Amino acid sequence: MSAQRRVVVGITGATGAVYAVRLLRRLREAGRETHLIASAAGVLSVHHELGLDRRALEQLADVAYAPGDVGAAIASGSFAIEAMVVAPCSMKSLAAIALGMGDNLLTRAADVTLKERRRLVLMVRETPFNLAHLRNMTAATEMGAVIFPPLPAFYHRPQSLDDLIDDTVERVLALLGVDEAAPRTWGGLGAKS
Numbered sequence: 001m002s003a004q005r006r007v008v009v010g011i012t013g014a015t016g017a018v019y020a021v022r023l024l025r026r027l028r029e030a031g032r033e034t035h036l037i038a039s040a041a042g043v044l045s046v047h048h049e050l051g052l053d054r055r056a057l058e059q060l061a062d063v064a065y066a067p068g069d070v071g072a073a074i075a076s077g078s079f080a081i082e083a084m085v086v087a088p089c090s091m092k093s094l095a096a097i098a099l100g101m102g103d104n105l106l107t108r109a110a111d112v113t114l115k116e117r118r119r120l121v122l123m124v125r126e127t128p129f130n131l132a133h134l135r136n137m138t139a140a141t142e143m144g145a146v147i148f149p150p151l152p153a154f155y156h157r158p159q160s161l162d163d164l165i166d167d168t169v170e171r172v173l174a175l176l177g178v179d180e181a182a183p184r185t186w187g188g189l190g191a192k193s
Contacts, residue, residue: 006033007176008074008084008113009061010106013041014125016088017049019150022169023087024060030173030180032082035074036061037106041090067104074109083119083176084109088150091126091133097145098136110145120145121175146175156184 007027011020020042027034036058038046043054058064065072073079086093086106093107097120102108113120122145126133137147148171152164173181 004082005031006035006081007178008035008037008081008109010084010086010089010093010109011036011038011042011046011057012086012088012090012093012106013039013045014088014090015045015049016123016125016150017042017046018165019123019169019172020087021046021050021052021057021060022165023085023172026169026173027178028060028062030178032178034061034063035081036064037067037074037109038064039067039093039104039106045088065105067106069105070108072105075105075112077112077116080116081113081118082178083121084113085121085123085172085176086110087121087123087172088125089122091124091136094122094124094133094136094140097122098139098143114143114145117144119176121148121172122146123172124149148172148175155186 009024024034046052046057096103096107097110100111102111110120124147141147150168153167158164167184170181170183174183
């Protein structure tokens, strides 16, 4: 598989597991090879919010890693990837990424993504933000990450929660460089939706 077809997906313990699952499914539809790292808290959130266990979650990816597997291929810049997304991204994981800690495979893979100047999208989940959150987002942005809180857009007049989730996921896919992404575009106030 070429580097242009590989995407690393990290899942942390913040709420919003549906974004990760939907991204994994869409990446598969788009022909991407997915490499998944889910923290223990991430798996807990996936189970609580969606009823999936670790095994069911890992089956959505081409390759799955344990968070402690710091010797995995994705821990090295020599393993070329198209991009990485952390969906959702907890404030703990954001802090570790912003500080370059690399204390587990997820944060190490994010660090590698940044050092290799590849696209890293962090779907941060917390509200309201405190000063530490804001400073960590600034630091990650200064290093090249894209901070993408999954905030819904209403100008397309969504009819369901699925519409809101799908719109967000398609926007993230576009940020990851996935040509098959189909985000809805703004046509202006006079355009028909």
